[in-house]
Amino acid sequence: MLKSKITLKDIARELEVSVSTVSKALKNSEEISRDTKEKVQAFARLYNYKPNNIAISLKNKRTKNIGVVIPDIVHYFFNTVVRGIEKYANAKGYNVIVCLSEESFDKEVINMEMLANGSIDGFIMSLSSETQAKKDYNHLKEVTQQGIPVVLFDRITNEVDCDKVVIDDQLGAYTATQKLLQQGRKRVALITTDDYLSVAKSRTEGYTKALLDSGIPVRDELILKLPTMEMDEEAIRDFFNNTEMDAILCVNEIFAVFSIRIAIEKGFKVPEDISIIGFTDGMLAKYANPSLTVVAQHGERMGEISAKMLIDKVEDESDEEIFQTKILEPTLVLRDSTIN
Amino acid sequence: MLKSKITLKDIARELEVSVSTVSKALKNSEEISRDTKEKVQAFARLYNYKPNNIAISLKNKRTKNIGVVIPDIVHYFFNTVVRGIEKYANAKGYNVIVCLSEESFDKEVINMEMLANGSIDGFIMSLSSETQAKKDYNHLKEVTQQGIPVVLFDRITNEVDCDKVVIDDQLGAYTATQKLLQQGRKRVALITTDDYLSVAKSRTEGYTKALLDSGIPVRDELILKLPTMEMDEEAIRDFFNNTEMDAILCVNEIFAVFSIRIAIEKGFKVPEDISIIGFTDGMLAKYANPSLTVVAQHGERMGEISAKMLIDKVEDESDEEIFQTKILEPTLVLRDSTIN
DNA sequence: CTATTTTACGAAAACGGTTTCGTGTTAATA
DNA sequence: TATTAACACGAAACCGTTTTCGTAAAATAG
Numbered sequence: 001m002l003k004s005k006i007t008l009k010d011i012a013r014e015l016e017v018s019v020s021t022v023s024k025a026l027k028n029s030e031e032i033s034r035d036t037k038e039k040v041q042a043f044a045r046l047y048n049y050k051p052n053n054i055a056i057s058l059k060n061k062r063t064k065n066i067g068v069v070i071p072d073i074v075h076y077f078f079n080t081v082v083r084g085i086e087k088y089a090n091a092k093g094y095n096v097i098v099c100l101s102e103e104s105f106d107k108e109v110i111n112m113e114m115l116a117n118g119s120i121d122g123f124i125m126s127l128s129s130e131t132q133a134k135k136d137y138n139h140l141k142e143v144t145q146q147g148i149p150v151v152l153f154d155r156i157t158n159e160v161d162c163d164k165v166v167i168d169d170q171l172g173a174y175t176a177t178q179k180l181l182q183q184g185r186k187r188v189a190l191i192t193t194d195d196y197l198s199v200a201k202s203r204t205e206g207y208t209k210a211l212l213d214s215g216i217p218v219r220d221e222l223i224l225k226l227p228t229m230e231m232d233e234e235a236i237r238d239f240f241n242n243t244e245m246d247a248i249l250c251v252n253e254i255f256a257v258f259s260i261r262i263a264i265e266k267g268f269k270v271p272e273d274i275s276i277i278g279f280t281d282g283m284l285a286k287y288a289n290p291s292l293t294v295v296a297q298h299g300e301r302m303g304e305i306s307a308k309m310l311i312d313k314v315e316d317e318s319d320e321e322i323f324q325t326k327i328l329e330p331t332l333v334l335r336d337s338t339i340n
Numbered sequence: 341m342l343k344s345k346i347t348l349k350d351i352a353r354e355l356e357v358s359v360s361t362v363s364k365a366l367k368n369s370e371e372i373s374r375d376t377k378e379k380v381q382a383f384a385r386l387y388n389y390k391p392n393n394i395a396i397s398l399k400n401k402r403t404k405n406i407g408v409v410i411p412d413i414v415h416y417f418f419n420t421v422v423r424g425i426e427k428y429a430n431a432k433g434y435n436v437i438v439c440l441s442e443e444s445f446d447k448e449v450i451n452m453e454m455l456a457n458g459s460i461d462g463f464i465m466s467l468s469s470e471t472q473a474k475k476d477y478n479h480l481k482e483v484t485q486q487g488i489p490v491v492l493f494d495r496i497t498n499e500v501d502c503d504k505v506v507i508d509d510q511l512g513a514y515t516a517t518q519k520l521l522q523q524g525r526k527r528v529a530l531i532t533t534d535d536y537l538s539v540a541k542s543r544t545e546g547y548t549k550a551l552l553d554s555g556i557p558v559r560d561e562l563i564l565k566l567p568t569m570e571m572d573e574e575a576i577r578d579f580f581n582n583t584e585m586d587a588i589l590c591v592n593e594i595f596a597v598f599s600i601r602i603a604i605e606k607g608f609k610v611p612e613d614i615s616i617i618g619f620t621d622g623m624l625a626k627y628a629n630p631s632l633t634v635v636a637q638h639g640e641r642m643g644e645i646s647a648k649m650l651i652d653k654v655e656d657e658s659d660e661e662i663f664q665t666k667i668l669e670p671t672l673v674l675r676d677s678t679i680n
Numbered sequence: 681c682t683a684t685t686t687t688a689c690g691a692a693a694a695c696g697g698t699t700t701c702g703t704g705t706t707a708a709t710a
Numbered sequence: 711t712a713t714t715a716a717c718a719c720g721a722a723a724c725c726g727t728t729t730t731c732g733t734a735a736a737a738t739a740g
């Protein structure tokens with residue numbers, strides 16, 4: 001019943017040759033006679049022989065596995081990045097092991113340790129919020145010191161020497177804010193998260209810069225900083241109740257579509273009375289009513305680039321330590337939550 | 341610089357003992373003297389020794405990896421299932437290798453073959469639409485015959501002997517349709533996909549049954565069958581233009597929220613003029629305007645159960661072939677797209 | 681017809697662990 | 711004091727490959 005996988009040894013025994021002969025025959029080695037090769041190959045095909053990946057991994061110290069450690073997979077952005085990584089990696093014969101840190105420093109560390117002992121050839125990561133808050137990157141440093149390549153994307157840190165891929169978050173926020181100002185909006189609000197998140201910080205800077213460049217003062221009462229990326233409906237409702245505004249830039253699409261709902265609930269017309277822009281061009285943005293203008297982050301592209309960078313490093317024999325940071329341009333996708 | 345991982349052999353050489361002694365000492369074996377154990381353990385701790393996963397996998401023919409092959413990861417449902425699997429598997433010390441078939445038969449086969457040669461201890465899968473259309477399950481049968489445990493969820497087939505986890509799709513559709521009828525809806529439409537998809541078929545059956553049980557004839561013009569799960573805006577628009585209806589049941593949340601938009605565009609009030617229910621309690625459902633009443637599939641739960649079933653099989657020595665099918669109850673989540 | 685080169689294959693080491701079994705030394709028992 | 715048991719450790723096999731190296735036998739050259 002359980003005809004478990006056939007091995008080289010099985011073939012060798014059956015055909016009364018040595019294991020080495022079988023191995024060479026299957027690789028079409030010149031060393032082996034035509035006769036023997038045909039015999040071995042026919043037998044292997046008949047019994048559907050496939051070499052054992054684990055044995056090969058042990059031998060050449062390459063697993064053809066990539067470890068992906070991300071905070072979350074439900075956010076559309078991370079979702080598309082994983083898709084991009086998967087796509088490129090699979091095409092190159094690599095498998096993708098996904099681990100979720102769930103924004104927890106400890107989980108991030110545990111996941112990395114689980115994978116770092118031979119299970120993978122390299123890491124693609126986006127830091128958990130806790131990690132960025134603690135600014136403790138020793139787990140990353142250890143891994144890179146062991147010679148395991150790492151690519152950081154989106155939520156990165158400059159304290160670790162490795163390849164990095166980000167979008168120009170500041171530019172994205174700048175462009176979006178400018179767009180709102182051009183529409184004649186006077187009181188542009190910002191709903192973001194605490195500054196320890198690298199992306200939130202950059203986006204806040206872009207927002208601020210756009211205002212200042214237009215000679216508009218930055219007003220604290222127009223900025224809502226939530227402690228985490230978690231949705232906090234109460235906080236946003238309160239913000240609406242206590243703040244007069246005619247436009248909002250949100251740090252993600254969830255905050256943005258929720259803002260649309262509250263705005264409508266409070267009797268505003270979107271986009272006539274209030275314009276709203278979010279980050280992440282996901283399902284929510286496309287299918288919200290009205291649909292949401294967003295700063296697209298090109299997650300899938302980012303995933304592909306990250307995977308390419310990592311695999312290039314993995315397959316590069318020369319261990320020269322040159323690290324690059326790739327910065328992608330965000331794109332403003334205009335929809336019905338702004339006047340276009 | 342590159343202080344690559346230390347091995348048992350390194351420790352043995354350094355401490356002038358044998359490899360076996362080191363191995364036993366680290367496992368706190370009774371065989372080894374207190375002195376030697378302390379010496380070895382201290383040294384191992386100092387140099388942060390961690391056994392090589394690959395070597396261990398080769399030895400005990402267990403990788404502690406689970407292969408997950410799903411059509412897609414962007415749909416919220418699959419997303420949550422992966423989360424559930426990840427959660428349970430990680431807690432049990434397993435890693436999750438995610439492969440996307442992208443609804444393609446060939447990709448599904450290739451992915452399984454890549455993983456089946458030692459990389460994983462078992463599969464958790466949901467079939468691609470192409471696979472369900474072709475009804476070709478040989479890749480699954482081969483794998484199970486090799487003794488690799490498989491758990492199928494959501495999109496399953498009865499032609500493969502393995503554990504299965506599904507929700508009662510028929511009941512879900514039945515309950516939803518009944519709800520619409522109770523509201524006094526007379527012309528309840530159905531937007532679904534072709535019957536080859538197991539879940540679509542069951543849901544259509546539930547819809548039909550609910551109508552018949554209420555003595556209402558099933559009308560073909562009220563049923564839109566799209567060829568795939570892919571969004572086809574044109575088809576849905578046409579359907580709206582050519583059909584008179586006061587309620588719609590959609591086979592997923594995307595079709596449903598898009599239907600809400602078209603309905604509003606056409607001047608209907610939701611839910612006053614037309615009620616809409618979808619499947620999948622995802623982001624779209626929660627944040628749509630109006631929010632969407634849905635049949636919740638409890639994906640995370642499904643993932644956890646699948647993972648538990650698989651790991652139980654993997655770790656069960658006795659190879660008794662008892663397969664179970666777990667059927668979860670769907671839940672109707674009432675929101676603002678229906679009158680409640 | 682010997683000397684040399686091919687040809688065709690096998691033995692063994694290596695990857696990094698685990699585990700069984702054997703054995704020399706010491707300590708306990710008769 | 712002789713015998714046995716306990717202790718502490720090492721050798722070697724094993725998991726499934728790949729690959730280097732050695733070597734009979736056959737083919738070719740001289």
